[in-house]
Amino acid sequence: MNQLLKQAISTLIRMVLLLVGVSMVTFLLVISSPIDPIDAYVGAESNVSQEQRDNIAEYWGLNNPPVERYFTWLSNLIKGDMGTSISYQKPVTEILGSRFLASLTLMAVAWLLSGIFGFLLGVMSGAMQGSIFDKCVKALCFVLSSTPTFWIGLLFLMLFSVVLGWFPIGLSVPIGKLSSEVTLLERVHHLILPAFTLSITGISGIALHTRQKIIDVLKMDYVLFAKARGESKWTLIRRHGLRNIAIPAITLQFASISELFGGSVLAENVFSYPGLGSAASAAGLKGDVPLLLGIALCSVLFVFAGNLIANLLYGILNPQIREGGKLG
């Protein structure tokens, strides 16, 4: 247990260091953009006087050196102030708060779906290696890994919303309703297509990984021995296969959160789903620096949390790490 604690602490320290680095890099990238934040704020064709512009620049501290601006931003960040979004005219924290939950739901559903389906497909095709089913799964995964998320979204939107009319075209709640009036059913209705889109792209990675692991496990001596003890193929897979592939599969699934977030930016844009992803691209296009920074940090936290959980789970689930050392 002590070892596990040590490992957790060192991982945590490493992650904090990385977070600091990421925040610096992100800040530097964003403030060195040639897009003038004041133009973005006041609008390109407005006739704001030079004096007013100077005032804004002074107020935002645009004339200060980058290092000072970084520390000002950082100290505000620690106090919980992420600035005000230019395009929404609202505090960034408020926007993040409302969109974070929407994105989290979307990603969690997609993550679970892709994890479960990918794992099942992988186990089955690995157990039936060489069969027609296995060949189909392999081909499917190959195609899926080459397919951009947003195109799958477009196909779904075309087929299910436009042609069949089963689902709405865009927005996570019906237009013209206050979000407090929206029923759970309506929310789910708007969530289904983006979630499916996002989960489909995640399936191939986990399925192919699981398939290979099952094939490897079935070649192991301990499986041969279990077979010699009268266990049938599916008993073998249930008793020994799942046990031995679950840890790497779960680790992989947690580590794939980075790709999931990237995919959600695209999926949210296709379905005009009001989460962090669609806000991020809008912020980037409109030059909304505070919001872009906030979302970037948010996404990094997502990824770090995923990696951290993956690392910790690996230690907790694997008895060779958890109970290291021989006793006999």
Add this chain to the structure above:
Amino acid sequence: MKNLRMNSKLNRRTKTVVLAGVIILLLVSISIFGIVMSPELYAPDYSAKKMVPSFTHPFGTDYLGRDMFFRSMKGLSTSILIGMLAATVSAFMALALGLLAATAGGWVDKVVSYFVDLFMGVPHMVLLMLISFMLGGGLKGVIIGVAVTHWPNLTRIIRGEVMQVRNAQYVKASRKFGTSKLQVALRHIVPHVLPQFIIGLILLFPHAILHEAGLTFLGFGLPIDAPAIGIILSEALKHIATGMWWLVFFPGVMLVIVVMLFDKLGEQIKLLMDPGSAQE
């Protein structure tokens, strides 16, 4: 028996070479076709708006009467070229940093590893948007963005490969016999790293193309009227309610096919260069 095995091995190799050759030919012809094609071919034609696919317009036409087949080809060509350029830049960054980290060791190695972790910690799509934003959009933003997001993985692989060779007994032994650093590099390290580098480079292409398409789809980078696959598809999204399915379907299918071809190509090259890692 021995003879027999040799034959079947040769056979498989020839097949791989032929397949790789065909794929390269296909991809090169799409790219060249896109470059030399006259813009007339996909210019607006108001007499032929919103046409369903037919013999004259195999992929149909859009709301401006632009032929979607030629537009898609042009877009694919653009995507392939941008993707390849970005991936190549990325791969060379990875080669330089990987070699540097492995040979210099010490704090240089730590710094490189730190940056690898750092860049891997930001979702690709977010990093792409940030870099594109920093460069004020445009083609440059797309290329540099894609290049900067893709180096970390390959850097790790190359670093590991060099370290492994350097620490191998036979290399240590040969250093003891007085082989110079340069000779060690030429005789042992380069032959080991080169295949990894080439495989890594080719496997970067499909990723780079997908990310390029995603970024342009979001509206970052290329001007709105540029025929890039991402832009074509984002227009299709804007007009999705009109039910012109061919605007969505064909450009996307072509993109998927191109990415799959690159994937297959990488697989074949891997088979050729690194038969040990290839599974039956």
Add this chain to the structure above:
Amino acid sequence: MSTANILDVRNLSVSFLMYGRGLEQKELNVISDLSVAVKEGEILAVAGSSGSGKSLLANAILGILPSNARVKGEMLYCGKKLDSKQQQRLRGKEIALVPQSVGYLDPLMKVGQQVIGADGCREKQEAVFKKYGLADFVKKLYPFQLSGGMARRVLVSTAVIGDAKLIIADEPTPGLSKEIAQTAMGHFRSLADEGCAVMLITHDLDLALAYADRIAVFYAGTTVEIAAAKDFRAGVDALRHPYTKALWRAMPHNGFQPIEGSQPYAGDLPKGCLFAPRCPQRTEACEEKPSMRPLRGGEVCCSNAT
């Protein structure tokens, strides 16, 4: 002989199909025309040098060969035909395998659960552990936490828990210290004394001689001689086959003379007697394939042996 054969293997051949170019196929004979029988209450050692396909014999008896293997010949279990259906029914219950090492245990499953197996019960496991002097806490350990001696006892437990009548031990003492190896062999001896038939597959002739009742000498995928252990102790003249005699002379305390040549490759076996190319007493008769015949209370597979 009064006691009955538990297992009777007759003319067993195991081959693997290898694909050459196109549709050409090549057959790899790993076991050819092997005949051996194990009786109730005895330890029969199948001894042969490494890489002679001994482990595949165990897999063939249990019916767990890879799917590209082809099996010919006949196997009888308690006088009844042992086909794949019977194998499936009996393995893990009446026929048990004791593997080489803890590498054959699931690394992520607790030992107790593994000894119980897919359809055993806790009480039995506890009883078996007690019998082999394994403390109760051992059941909560993972295989990697076991010491060498514990591991041996756990592996034997997996066989004993199913009340096996036939126990096949595949190289049960590799890399073990002499003491632990002897204790392990002692377990098999007492199992045989309790009425089990034990087939001990090993390359360690010395150890086999110390504990087994009979020795089947294995060469290039077949048995060349079956002799009582006491024949080995009686000296070279009590043995029948030239290979067995050569093995005897190669033993450290009998002169340590190495045998010339090497075993033939399974894809390229000689036509007649498999040992003929290395045999000093080779005659023209050796170009014909010899078959097992009784001789002086044992069995031999040689045309010239007297």
